[in-house]
Amino acid sequence: MGRAPCCDKANVKKGPWSPEEDAKLKAYIEENGTGGNWIALPQKIGLKRCGKSCRLRWLNYLRPNIKHGAFSEEEDNIICSLYTNIGSRWSIIAAQLPGRTDNDIKNYWNTRLKKKLLGKQRKEQQARRASWLTVKQEMKRESGDYMLPGMVSQPPYWPQQPPVIPFTTTTNQDPPLPNDQESIKNLFIKLGGRFSDDHHPQSSTSTPIPNPMNSSRYPLDVSFAQDQLYENSMNNTVSPASSFSPINSTCSQVTNSTHFNTNEAAVPNDMFQGLDGFTDELRELIYSNNQQIMNGLEGFYGTDNMVDGSSTTGSSSVESSSWGDIYSLGFPQLVTGFEPCQQNMPQASTYGEQYCTWAV
DNA sequence: AAGCGCAGCAACCGCAGTGTT
DNA sequence: CAACACTGCGGTTGCTGCGCT
Structure with a gap:
């Protein structure tokens, strides 16, 4: 049994x-407000419109x-970044863009x-x-047929270098566009986030970790x-996902905790400080969204594979999700x-000190 | 000038959440 | 606590204007 219609559809004007x-x-609302009742409003002012239609007209126009x-450009970047973090929560995205309506943003995104x-x-x-084919040809030319039986001839999905996680529409291979980086940074600043190139405080309990990366990236x-x-991860006390990801914790647990697992992994207190300035709602959304992705990853890899990082087909699990291709665009998540850390795990000891830096 | 296709945008629809009785 | 009323939201539809042939 469906809901009763909000108005008599035969007697309302559409279009x-x-x-x-x-x-x-406009005159009525400016004079009297909505009165908290959109359904009754059109009758009060003699409009043959559905209350919902009035509300929409007011809010959007x-x-x-x-x-x-x-x-x-800045608005573009904000929309893209938030979309990849929280999905199609247009009203929340719109809240970050004063003067823009959710409908506007939705239309703009879709079109x-x-x-x-x-x-x-x-x-x-x-x-x-193209570049993979070039490399492959180059390697073949230099060392003959290096493929062992059973090896899969396909481009490596994971980067062999520590990952760059840009706040931009570029891939991990490309340096971030300054404007994009700047605009997203501005958003975080606006929301109260802190940036490593603003200042470099080390919390008293955090482990001082030398970061070989250019902090601006x-x-x-x-x-x-x-x-x-x-x-x-190898100790297998907790799956990597739950061991260091905030996604199995509440925001407060994450931000207040030094340890994410039972094995004394000293995670700096300020690890997620970039989220501090978000509204609680936004933070929850980002966390829960990523939990969904992580759940998807676990389902795809299986917990064991996630631990030993042996999966060879990781790219498809994310890209085939309902989030589709957008997720592979390289926006902050x-x-x-997490993913590149997983990929690099088996080589971690050969890299010596190598760090995975999170962009939030 | 007319026809057609496409993009952009305004508006609608229906579901879910929340408040009220 | 259930039923109802209302609001808010996201997906979708359909109209309109513009460019191309």
Whole structure:
């Protein structure tokens, strides 16, 4: 049994609003407010409109300070970044962009941004494929047929170098575009986040970890000792996901805790300080979203594979999720910070000191 | 100039969550 | 505590304008 309709559909006007209707609605709300009852509102002012329609018209068009027109580069970046972290929570994304409505952002994403980013991604995939073929030919030429039986001839999914986790639309191979980096940084600053290149406080309980990376490429103070991670994972006390990811904890547990597992993995207290400035809601969303991804990864890899990092088909699990191709675009995610660590685990000892830096 | 296809945007629909009785 | 009313949200639809042939 469905819900009763919110209004008598036979007696309500549908379609575009006329200037007269707009004027009536605007004048009434500016004078009296909505009265907390949208359903009754159209009758009060003599509009043959559904209350929901009035609400939508007000929120998306008539409300003061609504910003119409082209989106800026910074707005693009914010939308993309938040979308990859929290998904299609348009109202929350809109809350970060004053003057923009959720409907506006949704339309903009569906009609332009999505295409723009997917086009970019396609180009990058082609470039990667081309460069892999070149490398493969080069290696063949230099050392003959080096493939052992059973080895899979395919491009390595994981980067062999410590990962760059940019706040941009670029892939992990590309340096972040300064503007993108800057704009997202501005958002985090606006939300109260702290950046490693703002200042470098070491919390009294944190382990001083030398970071070989250029800090400007790792905007948040969220370093983690990868060797330690690997050891803890191999000890199999807790799965890697639960051992150091915030996703199995509440925000407060994460931000207040020094240890994420039972094996004395000293994780700096400020590991997730970049999230401090987010609203609780936004943080919860980011955490829970990444938990979903991680659950997906665990399901795909199996816990054992996640521990020993032996899976060879990792890329598809994320890319085939409902989040689709967008996830491989390289926007900041907790999980993408995690994945490269997993990949590098088997080589961790050969790298010596190697660190996985998280972008949030 | 007319027809067609496409992109962008406004508006609608239905479900889920929350408050009230 | 259940039923109902209302709001908020995200997905989808359909209209409109523009460019191309």
